[in-house]
Amino acid sequence: MMVDYIVSNTDGGANLRDAPDSGAIKRNLPFGTALTSIPGSTGKWKSVETANGEKGYVSDKNLKVPASDAIVRLIQSAAHYWEAFAFGRGKEDTSPYYDLVVEIWKELGQGMPPFKRDEKGKVLKDKNGNDVYNTSHPDWPWSAAGMSAFIRRAKGYKNFQFSRLHATYIHNSVVARKAKDPDAPFWGYQLNEQAVRVGDLVCQWRGTQQDYKSAGQSAGFTSHTDVICDIKSGYLYAIGANVESDTVGRKKYTINSTGHLTGPSGGSFKSDNTVFMLMRNMVA
Structure with missing residues (x-):
């Protein structure tokens, strides 16, 4: 079709x-x-x-009007996970959403969060006798594993580097854009360089402030990304994993009259405060 x-x-x-x-x-x-x-x-x-x-x-x-069928598949993948997590109401540590988070970690294949333990240090088990992972462990945020799952399900993003760190693919997008790599799945841009499109990724820093230059120099920073899904007048909605309510949820970002993310300057929402970059979806 x-x-x-x-x-x-x-x-x-x-x-x-x-x-x-x-x-x-x-x-x-x-x-x-x-x-x-x-x-x-x-x-x-x-x-x-x-x-x-x-x-x-x-x-x-x-x-x-999507720029490519690959973007359609990514939007549909985000929609799938959003619905699977009860449109932002499903919590990471309660059934059946816990099982989805565990599946996301297993699919990524880059380690698993530690098990939950009681006061005596004994590993907790579920009703079926399986060891219970601590899907809420502070050292194991699953947002990048979740974004990797979004993109894996979408298929066709063959050069995307799946990772438990958003910074991996944020950094790669900047390097790819500078190299004019035609095979890269995303190119990184400063906020004022590209108007938003569905299927692009919003980039936020976490902990230590980042900018386009620092993202191109290193992949060792904490960060977050969401998929742009719904563009309105003056704002957009994006869907990401492990957002504020420990779920797959929707967030609101400000855009200006030319369709660019505003970041902290001119932003009307809490989510704008750490926005520093846009990843343009390049998959045909």
Whole structure:
């Protein structure tokens, strides 16, 4: 299926109608639904077809034109994990979300968090007799492992370096952009250089302040990334792992009138305070 649009509205998806404007609602299309364009579009109403062959009209305010099918797959992957974690309500250390975090660590293959222990140092076990991992251990944040899972599920990002550190691929994106590497999955940019697109990654520093220059010099800093999924007027929503509520959740970032992330200057949200870079999705 060639994708012309993706449902980008994270606030309820988009209604598929049998006619433009006041047409009857056939069903709701969830965030992440891929659509092809068919003849009949009029004004803001796009005539579309789903992968299952359903045809109808969708308001363009709930759609984005993706730059590539790889971006569609990444948005759908983020949507998958967001739904799997009950749209930000599922906590990392409670079932069934605990099992998802453990699976994410195992897929990454770069070690596992330590086991939980009682006051006497004995490893705790679940009802099935399995040792219980401490998925909330402060030395084992799973946000980068989660982003790696997003990208692994999306497929096609063959040169992405999966890591338990966001700084690994943030650094790689800056190096790739400077080298003009055509095979790199992401290129790193300063905030004022590129307007945001769905499928790009927002970069935040953690602990020690970073900038574009320092990110290009080292991959040894603490940081965070979220996938841009839903671009509005003046702000966007991005989805990431191990966010504030220890879940896969949605965060809000400020963008200016030219579509650039503002970072701390001009930002209206707490999440803007540590934004320092954009990773442009380059996968065709």
